[in-house]
Amino acid sequence: MDIIYLRNLRIETVIGIFEWERCIKQTVSLDLEMSADIRKAAASDTIEDTLDYKAVAKRLIEFVGSSEFQLVETLAERVTEVVREEFHVRWVRLCVNKEGAVRGAGGVGVIIERGSA
Secondary structure, three states: OEEEEEEEEEEEEOOOOOHHHHHOOEEEEEEEEEEEOOHHHHHHOOHHHOOOHHHHHHHHHHHHHOOOOOOHHHHHHHHHHHHHHHOOOOEEEEEEEEOOOOOOOOOOEEEEEEEOO
């Protein structure tokens, strides 16, 4: 299994359980690893034969940016559903970092894996 990845995709969104969090946008950072077979793309040297990480990033910026989930757990689950269903990815590993959620911590969030290789 080959892996195509995106690191530190920073998106502004409404996220949180507290009333003040529902009134502002906060930054979440996504790290994704997505299964792929890159052999066809390597042979043809064309974007049509691979998982287009720019298209994935654009879709997630739109999806996450317009979402208003309370929990990072829900956000993570929905992001993996988008990637798997819309981009036909069999396996995805996602780390969601809600920056600034805990004073003194560099990051807080969840890491999930969905699908099989």
